[in-house]
Amino acid sequence: MAEVGAEIERIGPAEVEDVELYHAKSWITKYVFSQDAKVIAIQYSATAIAIGMVALVLSWLMRLQLGFPESFDFIEAQDYYQFITMHGMIMVVYLLTALFLGGFGNYLIPLMVGARDMVFPYVNMLSYWIYLLAVLVLVASFFVPGGPTGAGWTLYPPQAILTGTPGAGAGIVLMLVSLALFIIGFTMGGLNYVTTVLQARTRGMTLMRMPLTVWGIFTATVLALLAFPALFVGAVMMTLDSVLGTSFFMPTIVSQGELLKHDGGSPILFQHLFWFFGHPEVYIVALPAFGIVSDLISVHARRHIFGYRMMVWAIVIIGALSFVVWAHHMYVSGMNPYFGFFFATTTLIIAVPTAIKVYNWTLTLWRANINFTLPMLFALAFIVTFVNGGITGLFLGNVVVDVPLSDTMFVVAHFHMVMGVAPILVIFGAIYHWYPLMTGRMLNEAMGQFHFWVTFLGAYMIFLPIHYLGFLGVPRRYFEMGTTSFIPESAHTLNEFITVVALIVGVAQLVFFYNVVWSMIKGKKAGHNPWKATTLEWQTEEVPPGHGNFGRELPVVYRWAYDYGVPGAEDDFVPQNHPPKRAPARAAE
């Protein structure tokens, strides 16, 4: 039908012989040291969500302090900085990156491209265990003398390693070591994801027939493989500065009345390294979300995605551009103003492909047969939230507007909308969508509806007012405001309100976890393909898919992933592996 539809063609024979998989001999190699991407995916997801809960609890503690300053003795200024730092870093790196790439990537890539597993399952397994080690090192930093680092998730030197900062001794070193481990572990997985997409697709699966989910995760992984090196190098150098007393990032400095031994380093260098990683990181989190949301919308609106090719190119172009915008985080760092001009321009250019994606989602929904299932609700919520966060991004991308807004709560509101709430909504949508595949049962609808409305409306009640606080000039990363003339009393009342909502939203997540456990036992049986999706992961012989994903024969792909609402088709959709009616006989072999 449409552009990349089911043109009748001859599908070539297999170019590579079917791989022999590692067959687990014991319970341990099957479920613990497993080489099956699906088990690794679940291990990754469980670990990411577990450490994410720590970050969630930390956000409550911060909110308690912001809403009711001077009421909690156990939260000192020091603690607050440690909470902020660990909350930010865990959310961005250890939760979102690990969950999207290690979790969804591992589960979906092989299934969606029609492979039996990742290309190197053993390396893939190591990836998880090193990630777990990184998480453990991170957790260990809570228990060392001085506690975890309180340098802010950006870890800027010199303050990150100066004695005045909480966790300046062991805390910061453990954080850096943990990051380095994370990067090594991620690289092992990431190489697998990229190679699997490029070299291990099934017959008929061209790049331009891959579901957008795979495109999003694939491009994000490429970004990660090229962006994490900068963070790795920054981490190594800061560790040396801290442990051996080198001066890569440390200028001549007087700290607490004492002239330190450091001399001649460049703190700005760290900022460049950090943001050369940090900005692509935003897209490492956003691109998988873009991809997944495209598929959710298409499936649950029974309509092909509008402008598939444009969507693919938009992902690729956003990915490429994300490497030339990093210094928009450094407008107030004292960088040369001409740089600011350059980076503001590139930043605004990124808005173009991003806007294309939003238009295409909207056009996909235009006059479609929208089913308000839970995944669809989350997808719609994502679009709204993402547009919201994207628009405030345009404010912050312009130097003159950014300068007064920099380091205010407006920034906090912006990035929570665009890379906090928005991707989390997609993650929930994706879990509601793929849970039936992973467990064979549906999640409970009533609990899901409750969870959705509380989370979505709650997130807005938390973060919309924070924009306003930012405009008032409430600074970011402040333990408490005290009495300041430019901050009206009403801001304090607002802060109390936000805190109450944040606690309610947080507790509402328990309903979701209860649902996940309850439905595993009591949920409605899902059967094959409950959402009537075209993509390969739903066409497996067994549900949930077994070791090796597909049966004796790998599926053969004849069409793109978006044949929904096809007039004349039995079921209003045609799976990717269904041959066209008048296909040559040999193609069906």
Add this chain to the structure above:
Amino acid sequence: MAETTLTHTEGTAATRPDGLEGFVSDWSSDQRTFKNVPWGKAMMWIFLLSDTFIFSCFLLSYMTVRMSTTVPWPNASEVFALSFGGEPIPLILIAIMTFILITSSGTMVLAVNYGYRKDRFKTAIFLLITALFGATFVGMQAFEWTKLIVEEGVRPWGNPMGAAQFGSSFFMITGFHGFHVSVGVLFLILIARKVWRGDFDIEKKGFFTSRKGRYEIVETLGLYWHFVDLVWVFIFAFFYLW
């Protein structure tokens, strides 16, 4: 126009056009984007791309701190001079090290070549020779480090000759590179052992991976080795010659 044939495990052979058209047809084809490139080799290329970013960041950072420090930079050709019988010869040790590493790339090429001919004996020998060159390189590096630390008093946090960043960058960058060479040497020995035993002739399965062992691995390892060699050329140029 010449046409290259693809290998197939079944069915008829498809043909593939040359040049730009071939490039486009590869990228719009199914199954594999890089035709006839084994998984391991593709993965190594992607890894090396990522590793290039690491080394680039290291070198760029070194250049930045060299500019940010206000203390004069030590003169590399004096620091890295060795004297034989009185006359100091600038950069002599590093010249020999560079020569050894580049030679090792040559022996690696031979190993890969014999690997493709499935010449078990010669492949193993050349792998071992390469490993030996690699080990010599690391050994000389250890000698150079010792000399700098013990005799010249260079420390990561400072040195008598000038900017502290000289020592820190030197130890960090050559250390990271030396680590790459050492890992390479270990794998060379490991693979040489497998070749010697004939594991790849009978496609013996790997202990952990349960994948069939093939001579392709020699080429994949070769890619890594040449990369490490190439990186050295940049370190040599930017650190020792500048």
